[in-house]
Amino acid sequence: MPRDLAEVAHFFLPDGGEASETRARSAPRPRRDRPAALPILALPIGGRDVVRAAFAWNLTVEIARLGASATLLAPFDSDLAALWPESGAGPVGAEIVQTKARDLADLARDALDVAVARAAETDDPGIVVVRVPPDWLYAEPGGHHLLRWPLLLSTDDPRDLAETYALAKRLYALEKSARVGVTIHGVRRVADARRAFERLARVATRNLGRAPRSYGLLVDDLHVYRAIVSRRPIGLEHPQSPAARALRDVAQLILEDARVTAIA
């Protein structure tokens, strides 16, 4: 297997002292194996769902804050566009790309284009977050490969959990290899989020033969709504707030799983 000189240099050069530190600083960093495309995380979010749309953008910023390449791709929607900054690179390099896609097939093509382009631009890990209008999941077939890694946001309300379960069922039906994730929001205790997730997982396991994966919890506090109004990311405006801490926790879980989802 070909090796980089920096990986084997310590076998041949003397150890210790300032010289070795200088060597370490000046030695070329071993090149990370670059995937052909960044992993794509699909978030089904309805047209007027401002809270979840705000979470999507803030999560993208938080992923970028952790040092990864992060892009939010969304079909243009006048209701939601007002929530997000203009298209292009935003805070800490997080990027928004709006597309004219009219259906899932169009959106899948655009997402793959972005995922390939961003993978070619950086050696850092990264991710492309894609907002998927839920009604497109029930339209004509096509573009299902976009749904290999979807993330559903649900409160712990039973009706909301049922809707989330229905979406998970639809996603599994459309894409058999889907690795559906669920993040619970709107809870006041961690135990409430755990209970809601486990309830959903139990029902899905029994009825669908598989269960979604947990991606923690998010907090709907005042900072989230302020961020929606001010169009400023929570993680930058109020980094110590509960909402920001929860976003960071979810972003870390996503990035950890992105490592095994990258297309080699």
Added chain:
Amino acid sequence: MVPGWRPLAEGLLGAESRIDFVGLEPDGRVVIVLVGEAGEDLEMVSLGLAQAEWVKARLGDWLQLAPELPLRSEFGVRAQLLCPSFRPQARAAARALGSARIGLATYRWVENGSKLEPLVEILLDDEEASEVEQEPAVIRQDVPQEASSSRESQPDTPRDEALPSFRSKLADEDLGLTPEELAEFE
């Protein structure tokens, strides 16, 4: 042998010996199958564990090579051992490890018309056997994925070992509510 089981590879070179079969259960858990001869049952238990660990360490690489595989690495790897018979010590060892890690099944050859065919029987421990009687559909091996839609009205008693765990590093203090505020929602 297992409805819904999807074979992936045969005769795979594992930890210094070959794994007879590698496959996926309907929920995405990886299963390796090792076939032994009479008297090899005790040795098979340790070999099964060793090969399962060998496979587990490579699941991430396999996903990189074949991202379309519906493989759930978080479920770990289960070793399904086939032998003509299992002695009580081997059964006790498998029971101690749990059915999520080791499964036992016996095989024998039976005449079917003019030809011989293998008859495989899965061995269940007492707890699993009673679960099968109460709710057959929740035993993962018995659930073909395609048949799942007809099971929506069944009671909520799945096998917890197959459930993914809730993941979060947050504690209640991170949510920023005081006990007094929380009490108002009780």
